[in-house]
Amino acid sequence: MLNNLPIKITSIFLAILLWLSLVTGEIQELSLYVPVELTNIPEGYVAVTDEHLINVHAKGPRNLISEEKFSDVNIEIDVSKMKPGYTNSIINVQDIKMPPGIKVVNIEPAAIEIIVDSLVLKEMKVAPTFIGEPALGYKVGLVNVFPENVQVKAASSKIVSQNTVETLPVNLSEKNESITYSIGLKPYEGIQEYIPNQVEVFVVFKEDIQQKTLEDIKVRPGVLADGLQAKIEDTIKLTVSGRVDLLEESMLQSELSPSVDLSTISTKGKYLRKVKLNESKLFEILNIEPEKVRVEVFDEKILRD
Incomplete structure (x- = not known):
């Protein structure tokens, strides 16, 4: 029996190696939404796209796939050489920063439309928005916004017909006494910056x-x-x-x-x-x-x- 011991040990060792190779070599597919980042935007210009998330199908060994490894995955698209106007940009595999050992199988959509436009400054009126209902028996009586107008730095083509910007919602739930909120402005496609980036919204209630x-x-x-x-x-x-x-x-x-x-x-x-x-x-x-x-x-x- 002792004469067979080395053979048994060798057999067990080979079995373990085979099991490890099967486990580590098992391929798993995954699908995730990857954010798009437009880089190297020329000074005085802005680049925007309506496609903010790209569905990427990938595969790799099971032992390499975990949520933590994909938290920083993104798609970088260099716009430095794009001319002003609309560009149909094809997303290449090398644009996707995947962890080592993970292979991209499919990209959807495979191309996105990017607008490179001149950056302009335009004055716009601020329109307050609200959520919630005042206390029973009361309604909004007076609303004042300060400042009434803000400077908007944005892509020229995106704001050519836009004259107002909205605030983030002011919560009126169960309120019946005057309130003042310092609140930000709603993000819009193509708008890069608000000056100032917050406004004061003053609300007075009255009996309904x-x-x-x-x-x-x-x-x-x-x-x-x-x-x-x-x-x-x-x-x-x-x-x-x-x-x-x-x-x-x-x-x-x-x-x-x-x-x-x-x-x-x-x-x-x-x-x-x-x-x-x-x-x-x-x-x-x-x-x-x-x-x-x-x-x-x-x-x-x-x-x-």
């Missing part, structure tokens, strides 16, 4: 006043002489204006408390009385219909019977 009509509002009878009881035979329709979040029937009933004054009535019968409403700082009364309601006054003992 709306009009509402509510029907079948009950009217409360006022105090009567002892022994008498009253029944209001009509409901009213109210048209009011107020803050939108307060225009609910329960709030209106509580705040305005529609009623009729019966203090001058001392005998039973049928009467027509004017509807009274409490003074309110929350609502403005636009219309009451009808202005007077029918009231029946009767002996309290009749109601008990």
Whole structure:
């Protein structure tokens, strides 16, 4: 048995070598989006392209493929020799900086359009943009931007018909008090620089006043002489204006408390009385219909019977 030991050891060693060769030699394919970087742009010019990411298919040994190795992969395209205007630039394998041992199989798209254009300075108006809704019952009342205009350094052909630039979104969520934001400007294709690169956006909020009509509002009878009881035979329709979040029937009933004054009535019968409403700082009364309601006054003992 000992005589076979060297042969067994050699067999095991060869098996390990074969396994390692299979593992390390196993080919894996991958697909990744690689950013485009335009380099060596001549002074006084700007180079832009609509294709910012290129889909690259590659392959290589499994042991060489990991996310970390591809984090810095990019495509560098030298534009120093391109003439002003549009150029259809073919992407070559050598333009793609891949880790050693990785082979590029396919590039999509295989060519991109690059615009080399003169760099110009143009003054543009700033338009603020917003996200989110103010606090319930409020809306934007006033917006000021300072400065109102900025200098834009950009490719001439990209901004020839553009006269405004937008800010990054200002968040208005749940706000109801004045705010001031120092905020940047939205990036646009072909724009290289803003001067200044930030603006101040000042926002003032105001109450969101709306009009509402509510029907079948009950009217409360006022105090009567002892022994008498009253029944209001009509409901009213109210048209009011107020803050939108307060225009609910329960709030209106509580705040305005529609009623009729019966203090001058001392005998039973049928009467027509004017509807009274409490003074309110929350609502403005636009219309009451009808202005007077029918009231029946009767002996309290009749109601008990």
